[in-house]
Every structure is written in C-alpha cells, then in structure tokens.
Amino acid sequence: MMGTALVTGCAGFIGSHLCERLLDEGERVIGVDVFTANYPRWIKQRNLAAVAGRPGFTLLEQSLLEADLRPLLQQVDVVYHQAALPGVRTSWGQSFGDYVSHNILATQRLLEAAREVPVRRLVCASSSSVYGGMTGPVGEDGPLRPISPYGVTKLSAEQLCQLYALQFGLSVVCLRYFTVFGPRQRPDMAIHRFIRAVLHRQPLTVYGDGEQTRDFTLIHDAVTANLLAAQAPGARGVYNIGYGGSCFPKDVRALIRLGQEHGLVLDLLQKVEQVNQTQVEWCMSKFAGRLGGLSGRRIALLGLTFKPHTDDIREAPSLRVIQMLLQEGALVSAFDPKGATHVQSLYPAVRCAATPYEAAAGADAVLLLTEWPQIIGLDWQALRQVVQGNVLLDARNALQPEAIRRAGFQYMGVGRGVAEDGGGGMGHERRGALCRPGNPATAFLVFAAKDTAACGKPAGA
Ligand SMILES: NC(=O)c1ccc[n+]([C@@H]2O[C@H](COP(=O)([O-])OP(=O)(O)OC[C@H]3O[C@@H](n4cnc5c(N)ncnc54)[C@H](O)[C@@H]3O)[C@@H](O)[C@H]2O)c1
Structure with missing residues (x-):
C-alpha cells in the first residue's frame, strides 16, 4: 500500500x-x-x-x-x-x-x-x-x-x-x-x-x-x-x-460518417475536425515565418508515424506537413524507424534516409514530428554539425530546450512560454498548444517529477 x-x-x-x-x-x-x-x-x-x-x-x-x-x-x-x-x-x-x-x-x-x-x-x-x-x-x-x-x-x-x-x-x-x-x-x-x-x-x-x-x-x-x-x-x-488531436480525429471522422449514414449532420464534430486541421496549419505558418518562407528550403523531418513504436501513418500530422511543405516548394527529407516506406510510397518526392543524420544533412531546418526514443536520444551536437541552418521545431514538445540550444539550434517548441521558446517562437505569442497527456501536459508533469525545477513555469502560484 x-x-x-x-x-x-x-x-x-x-x-x-x-x-x-x-x-x-x-x-x-x-x-x-x-x-x-x-x-x-x-x-x-x-x-x-x-x-x-x-x-x-x-x-x-x-x-x-x-x-x-x-x-x-x-x-x-x-x-x-x-x-x-x-x-x-x-x-x-x-x-x-x-x-x-x-x-x-x-x-x-x-x-x-x-x-x-x-x-x-x-x-x-x-x-x-x-x-x-x-x-x-x-x-x-x-x-x-x-x-x-x-x-x-x-x-x-x-x-x-x-x-x-x-x-x-x-x-x-x-x-x-x-x-x-x-x-x-x-x-x-x-x-x-x-x-x-x-x-x-x-x-x-x-x-x-x-x-x-x-x-x-x-x-x-x-x-x-x-x-x-x-x-x-x-x-x-x-x-x-488536453490532447491536441493526432489520434482522435479518426474517431471524430468515424462519428461524422456514422451520423451521415443515419441522415444526421453533426456540425459540432465537423468544427472539431476543422480545428484539428487548423492546428497543423498554424504551427507550420510560424515555422515558415521563422525561415522567411519555405520555397527552395531543405526541411528534414524526424519521425513520420502518428506515435512512436508503430508503422501507422494513417492519422499522422506528418502527412499534412509534407503536403504543405511540397506545395510551398520545399525539399523534404525524412527519417522514421518504421513509417518511411509508407510515406515514400505516398510521396515519392520525399527523400527517406536510413539515419537521422543522413536525413538532416544539409537541411535548412529540422522538424521533429514523432518522439521515437532513437530521435529524442540523438546526439544533437553531432546533428548540428551536419545541418546547414539551425532552426529546430519540436512539434511534440519532447526535447529539453536548453540542451537543444546548447547544441547550437534555435529551438521552437509548441506552447512553451517565452523563456522555453527562446523568444520569437510560438510560445512568444502566448498561444501555446494545449498540454496533452501522453505528450505535453503529462510530459510537463513528468519533467517536473524527474526534476524538481519544473520544466516551464505554470501560470499562477
Ligand atoms: N468532464 C469534463 O469534461 C470536465 C471538463 C472540465 C472540468 N471538469 C471538472 O471535473 C470534475 C469532475 O467532472 P465530471 O465530469 O466527473 O462530473 P460529474 O458530475 O460526473 O461528477 C461530479 C461529482 O461530484 C459530486 N458532488 C458535487 N457536489 C458535491 C458536494 N458538495 N459534495 C460531495 N460531492 C459532490 C456529484 O454528485 C458528482 O457525482 C468537476 O470539477 C468538473 O467541473 C470536467
């Protein structure tokens, strides 16, 4: 007990x-x-x-x-x-x-x-x-x-x-x-x-x-x-x-479809679905702003599956991200331990690499999309040596910003405060993503549990 x-x-x-x-x-x-x-x-x-x-x-x-x-x-x-x-x-x-x-x-x-x-x-x-x-x-x-x-x-x-x-x-x-x-x-x-x-x-x-x-x-x-x-x-x-929506959208869509089959229009769920899409777009527009546009930029994606330890990419935000990057004329390379083959068949324009270092070689910016242990545990200093630009967007809030900054990157998190984001990032606007159990909120508390100096400062006392 x-x-x-x-x-x-x-x-x-x-x-x-x-x-x-x-x-x-x-x-x-x-x-x-x-x-x-x-x-x-x-x-x-x-x-x-x-x-x-x-x-x-x-x-x-x-x-x-x-x-x-x-x-x-x-x-x-x-x-x-x-x-x-x-x-x-x-x-x-x-x-x-x-x-x-x-x-x-x-x-x-x-x-x-x-x-x-x-x-x-x-x-x-x-x-x-x-x-x-x-x-x-x-x-x-x-x-x-x-x-x-x-x-x-x-x-x-x-x-x-x-x-x-x-x-x-x-x-x-x-x-x-x-x-x-x-x-x-x-x-x-x-x-x-x-x-x-x-x-x-x-x-x-x-x-x-x-x-x-x-x-x-x-x-x-x-x-x-x-x-x-x-x-x-x-x-x-x-x-x-909160959750932030990378898995639930399929349930929302299933429910919308179920409603349609029964002749019901589920407006509210359709709005939820729109919000899920908007979140990715909002995040990417900030990323593009930091790079001064995406056209001709080389972007390395680390992680493609919707969560680690699976090859499932069906609901992965990476698909929407790749679409947006390619539409804007970016050159996309990627590493994922299990999801690369599926992505490659959907988007032949994406160069899938065997290691994160290969994917990041010569890139203008790095975008972390899935928190695979082999990605979180990378030698970030070594990675910094192979990339050309230094912007790193941690779309999963999975990394320790200070360590990433020490490795020489400009860290962009999602929903972290100004101090966590180094200023000028997405947290700078105080519009952070929702804390997601299984991801940020829980991660936030897990960090706090691991390290008494809580990672990021909650509002209030
Ligand atoms: N469910 C949600 O999505 C959600 C969202 C935001 C916040 N919350 C908060 O989470 C908490 C739990 O919500 P829930 O959805 O389980 O609601 P719920 O109504 O199912 O559970 C609340 C329980 O509190 C009991 N209760 C109320 N006043 C009481 C009192 N004076 N003394 C003893 N018992 C009392 C009720 O009988 C009820 O069983 C609430 O504080 C709610 O405001 C819930």
Whole structure:
C-alpha cells in the first residue's frame, strides 16, 4: 500500500475512474459524494460499480458542504478534488446558487480543513471554461475570461486554491481539463449525446456554447494527469490537460460518417475536425515565418508515424506537413524507424534516409514530428554539425530546450512560454498548444517529477 487518497466527487465520471486507477496502483481510497441530481443516481451508482466492495475503498455519502472534513483529512495524504456541479448551459439563472455552493463554497471548506490538517498535496479539478470563448490553442497564461457562470465558479475555486497556497503554503495543483471523454462520460456531454442520438436515430441538438473550439481529452489521460500532479515534487499552480488531436480525429471522422449514414449532420464534430486541421496549419505558418518562407528550403523531418513504436501513418500530422511543405516548394527529407516506406510510397518526392543524420544533412531546418526514443536520444551536437541552418521545431514538445540550444539550434517548441521558446517562437505569442497527456501536459508533469525545477513555469502560484 502506498497511502490513502481522498477523492471527492467519486461517483462522478472522472472521480470514479480516478478511484479505480488509485486502487489498481495499491492506494487506499476514501470516496466522498453526495449524489447531486445533475444526472440520475443510478448512473452514478453504476459508475461506482467497478470499485464498490473492493478492499481499500470506502464510500462516504456526504456533502462537502456539511461533512466534518478535518477528521477525514487526517486519514489521507493526497486529496483529489473532483466534486463540483458541472455544465455550462445549466449554470445560468436560478441554479447559479447551486453552482456557487458546490463549486466555490465546497472548495473553500475543503481548503480551510486542509490548511488545518495539512495534506501532502491537493489536486483540484478546474476547467478550460476559465478561458471563455478563445479560439486557437491556449497556454496556461492565456486570458481568463469565462463566458458562463459555471466558468466563473471554476475560476473562483481555482483562485481560492492559489490563495491558500500563497497564504498558507498549501501544496495545490489545479488541472484545467479540456472536455474529457470516454466510458461513463456524463450524459449531458456532447460525445455521449451524439452517440446516444445516433444509436437511437434521434435528432441532434447542438448548442453554440463555444465548446467546439476546445480540445478533447481521453479519461485515462485525465486520470494520469491527476496522479502525476499528485506525485511530481515541483508541480504547482495550474496545468492545461488536453490532447491536441493526432489520434482522435479518426474517431471524430468515424462519428461524422456514422451520423451521415443515419441522415444526421453533426456540425459540432465537423468544427472539431476543422480545428484539428487548423492546428497543423498554424504551427507550420510560424515555422515558415521563422525561415522567411519555405520555397527552395531543405526541411528534414524526424519521425513520420502518428506515435512512436508503430508503422501507422494513417492519422499522422506528418502527412499534412509534407503536403504543405511540397506545395510551398520545399525539399523534404525524412527519417522514421518504421513509417518511411509508407510515406515514400505516398510521396515519392520525399527523400527517406536510413539515419537521422543522413536525413538532416544539409537541411535548412529540422522538424521533429514523432518522439521515437532513437530521435529524442540523438546526439544533437553531432546533428548540428551536419545541418546547414539551425532552426529546430519540436512539434511534440519532447526535447529539453536548453540542451537543444546548447547544441547550437534555435529551438521552437509548441506552447512553451517565452523563456522555453527562446523568444520569437510560438510560445512568444502566448498561444501555446494545449498540454496533452501522453505528450505535453503529462510530459510537463513528468519533467517536473524527474526534476524538481519544473520544466516551464505554470501560470499562477
Ligand atoms: N468532464 C469534463 O469534461 C470536465 C471538463 C472540465 C472540468 N471538469 C471538472 O471535473 C470534475 C469532475 O467532472 P465530471 O465530469 O466527473 O462530473 P460529474 O458530475 O460526473 O461528477 C461530479 C461529482 O461530484 C459530486 N458532488 C458535487 N457536489 C458535491 C458536494 N458538495 N459534495 C460531495 N460531492 C459532490 C456529484 O454528485 C458528482 O457525482 C468537476 O470539477 C468538473 O467541473 C470536467
């Protein structure tokens, strides 16, 4: 047994998955939930089915607004605070009082108790709703302008967390989830509603609440982010928890097709698909700007597959990148341990090399697209000797910027702050890509776990 965790909102979508994972990892879990009426009780009970009765799990059916929290906190070392009243549209009007109670007052009660009975770490679920109606990728230091009462309550809770951290030295990490999806997703959420509507051949209601410009995050990644946030010694402040879209697009397209087969037009998903495409274009336009245009430039691509350890290039952003580069008249060379043959057959104009050094020889710029270990672990100084230009775009945020700069490259990351980007890069505009579990956000926390001086600075305390 590693320790005891308190999971608030344990019967909810995210809370129930978190409990399951913590128990799998050998933790004891005390779960608190009051079974609010935002969706039927039987669904929440079903959410808990996987943990109910497991040794090490205790359920307390209580409200954080009333429970005696001090004795509870005395038994735990980490608090995962997931309890809240979610939902954007329902937060207007009469129900706002409930949002204030469950999202702000409940958090404040928990923080008060945690300050008196210090816990090692409190991880608090926040939301991308704190950003409001922004378009394009957003970094943690993006403007905080909620456009719903729900967003206001989540921002207030987050700011209370920062305040207690500052005033009382409480160790708090807030995770801004970007639309979490997966098994047990809340019945009011878009993907759940779409699938249900398609399966029951019902018409779809699509609300223009701005959520279509948001990222989507697999539940297991959101859970991993929680565990890392609890463990990483240097984690503090706020982190975006999103995905960024390099695999999910195929699911979005599958769902669009399924809808079409049933005579339904899924506008919202089509917008998501557009956003996924825009992200690559936005990234490439910054890259082209740094090079003063792409025509006649020699660009070396390191990695082609959509993720390491596969030869699957079907959903790989590299295909769109190659198309754009060739259209602009760039000369493209590439290295990938497994994906080169497929790419070569699709794009004979791409020169596929047997080693990264061969691919990079004479290149004006290098673009890292897949975080294969053999690419991450390259001797970057040796690589710098063979390239002609010195611009390196790390589209996966997989490298340590300082080490790359020491090797003599101009490092461009995606979504890193000014300091991380060396200025003038994509982070310079403060429009960083979303932190992706399995990639940036989690990587960010993993870095922090490995190295107490957290890599990149989260916004806030
Ligand atoms: N699901 C998402 O995509 C998403 C996105 C952004 C943020 N969030 C945040 O993540 C957290 C979990 O969301 P979810 O989707 O699992 O919601 P959910 O409604 O499924 O789970 C929340 C749970 O908290 C419980 N709860 C509410 N108030 C309580 C109180 N005062 N005392 C005890 N229990 C209480 C509810 O009964 C519910 O079971 C919330 O804080 C939400 O704001 C979720």
